Amino acid sequence: MSxxxxxxELGLRPEILRAVAEAGYTTPxxxxxxxxxxVMAGRDVMGGAQTGTGKTAGFGLPILHRLxxxxxxxxxxxxxxxxxxxxxxxxxxxxQVEESIREYGKYTGLRSTVVYGGVDIKQQLPIVRGGVEILxxxxxxxLDHIEHKSVYLGQVEIFVLDEAxxxxxxxxxxxxxxxxxxxxxxxxxxNLLFSATFSGEIKKxxxxxxxxxxxxxxxxxxxxxxxxxxxxxxxxxxxKRALLxxxxxxxxxxxxxxxxxxxxxxxxxxxxxxxxxxxxxxxxGDKTQVARLEALTAFKEGKLQVLVATDVAARGLDIxxxxxxxNYELPHVPEDYIHRIGRTxxxxxxxxxxSFVDPAEEKHLAEIERMLKKKVxxxxxxxxxxxxxxxxxxxxxxxxxxxxxxxxxxxxxAARAPRAPRAPRAPAVTPDESPRTTHDDRMREREExxxxxxxxxxQRPVARAFGKAPEVPMLLRKRPALPALLESTPTPQRLTxxxxxxxx
Ligand code: AMP
Numbered sequence: 001m002s003x004x005x006x007x008x009e010l011g012l013r014p015e016i017l018r019a020v021a022e023a024g025y026t027t028p029x030x031x032x033x034x035x036x037x038x039v040m041a042g043r044d045v046m047g048g049a050q051t052g053t054g055k056t057a058g059f060g061l062p063i064l065h066r067l068x069x070x071x072x073x074x075x076x077x078x079x080x081x082x083x084x085x086x087x088x089x090x091x092x093x094x095x096q097v098e099e100s101i102r103e104y105g106k107y108t109g110l111r112s113t114v115v116y117g118g119v120d121i122k123q124q125l126p127i128v129r130g131g132v133e134i135l136x137x138x139x140x141x142x143l144d145h146i147e148h149k150s151v152y153l154g155q156v157e158i159f160v161l162d163e164a165x166x167x168x169x170x171x172x173x174x175x176x177x178x179x180x181x182x183x184x185x186x187x188x189x190x191n192l193l194f195s196a197t198f199s200g201e202i203k204k205x206x207x208x209x210x211x212x213x214x215x216x217x218x219x220x221x222x223x224x225x226x227x228x229x230x231x232x233x234x235x236x237x238x239x240k241r242a243l244l245x246x247x248x249x250x251x252x253x254x255x256x257x258x259x260x261x262x263x264x265x266x267x268x269x270x271x272x273x274x275x276x277x278x279x280x281x282x283x284x285g286d287k288t289q290v291a292r293l294e295a296l297t298a299f300k301e302g303k304l305q306v307l308v309a310t311d312v313a314a315r316g317l318d319i320x321x322x323x324x325x326x327n328y329e330l331p332h333v334p335e336d337y338i339h340r341i342g343r344t345x346x347x348x349x350x351x352x353x354x355s356f357v358d359p360a361e362e363k364h365l366a367e368i369e370r371m372l373k374k375k376v377x378x379x380x381x382x383x384x385x386x387x388x389x390x391x392x393x394x395x396x397x398x399x400x401x402x403x404x405x406x407x408x409x410x411x412x413x414a415a416r417a418p419r420a421p422r423a424p425r426a427p428a429v430t431p432d433e434s435p436r437t438t439h440d441d442r443m444r445e446r447e448e449x450x451x452x453x454x455x456x457x458x459q460r461p462v463a464r465a466f467g468k469a470p471e472v473p474m475l476l477r478k479r480p481a482l483p484a485l486l487e488s489t490p491t492p493q494r495l496t497x498x499x500x501x502x503x504x
Contacts, residue, residue, distance in 0.1 A: 014301035015107035044210040047194040048217035063198040071109035078156030080131025081155035089166040091116035098136040164195040231377040232355040246384035275392040282308040286292040327355035330364040
């Protein structure tokens with residue numbers, strides 16, 4: 001017999017146990033075994049847990065347990081104040097966390113909802129104003145609701161900061177501090193902070209937020225999920241696509257989540273792989289929320305072979321039994337590698353993570369290995385010459401380069417005259433070494449700045465310049481530019497970090 005406590009032994013309410021059983025969970029995961037009793041007892045928690053460990057139920061179940069006695073059927077919003085606030089860095093994670101909370105709490109009578117940026121706030125206002133006990137939010141959009149006076153945080157009893165390290169990376173800490181200032185005093189609420197990694201800055205934030213927290217760590221800090229089989233290929237950038245197609249075909253891979261660094265790169269690779277015959281889609285911050293959810297649903301249902309994603313878009317994705325993650329390009333931040341490969345090998349299942357390493361990316365591999373404190377197995381080169389010879393030609397980056405060139409006219413004799421010797425060429429440079437003044441670099445910088453905070457509106461000069469409305473349904477357009485918001489609210493303050501991109 002196992003010595004692990006069952007969900008029943010943890011003392012959860014019957015209505016929660018029923019939902020847990022219906023979700024198919026039989027045994028609590030290690031983070032659940034540790035966190036559930038502590039959170040049920042009302043203590044603060046500093047949780048070191050990787051993605052895929054069952055962390056959401058680890059805090060979600062005891063929160064539901066504690067709040068369940070306050071559930072009521074009154075139609076009055078005043079009887080449904082926000083009692084638990086859960087902040088997450090990305091909309092995908094916010095949606096997933098709220099879905100889980102709703103599933104676990106379906107027999108409790110508590111109300112929950114999720115608010116995130118990138119969609120019109122108007123569709124969220126009536127739900128939030130109607131009153132919910134559990135609110136899951138991304139920080140930027142929560143501040144928008146506060147500006148609209150649709151949310152009051154003065155009755156929050158439990159505050160959860162999920163993926164705090166990612167919040168920090170994305171520049172959300174000033175927003176979080178603004179939100180914390182609107183909560184009841186720290187001593188009067190329960191605070192839970194979860195993070196996969198603990199830098200000095202996260203510890204500082206934890207000191208400000210937590211009262212005598214219980215430290216719960218289920219995996220060693222900065223270690224990748226042990227159930228993931230990690231390996232790499234050394235392959236030049238221009239051959240990566242042929243190798244990817246070769247691996248997918250020769251190993252019959254299905255459901256490959258493939259990471260690239262930029263939004264443009266994601267779209268381009270998805271288009272190319274489609275031409276190569278793999279059923280592919282892409283998710284990144286420039287896609288509408290609807291398009292992202294559609295692609296994700298198709299991928300989860302096994303209708304896509306490859307989903308190409310950027311780090312931000314794929315953050316927090318939970319796909320049951322995802323078998324393969326590919327790092328088509330290595331992340332520049334080693335922690336992102338952990339987050340990426342954490343999409344597979346979840347909740348004890350096994351998974352495969354394969355990285356493609358171009359010579360210019362060797363330094364990133366070395367940083368990742370330093371963080372992992374172990375070497376990543378490098379495979380012998382595979383023979384992908386067949387794919388290389390037969391794949392559709394790569395798209396050119398420059399605009400206009402996609403049109404096929406007219407055949408060159410026959411050269412006249414005069415043109416065949418010997419040419420003057422050419423000036424020596426500048427040595428070839430890799431993108432990482434090139435001066436930071438090219439168009440591509442500027443685009444990349446813009447994307448990276450945006451990627452740090454996807455809940456901020458993205459400037460889209462192109463649509464405006466051509467006088468065309470973007471093809472996005474009205475309800476799903478990005479939120480209005482700031483001046484319009486300020487006109488409708490007496491608060492003359494912009495509640496975003498000045499360093500973040502803001503709509504014109
Ligand atoms: P999370 O780390 O919260 O994103 O959870 C990762 C995955 O594990 C989700 O698909 C959950 O549905 C699943 N999960 C959570 N707890 C359990 C459990 N006790 N038994 C089996 N699966 C679980």
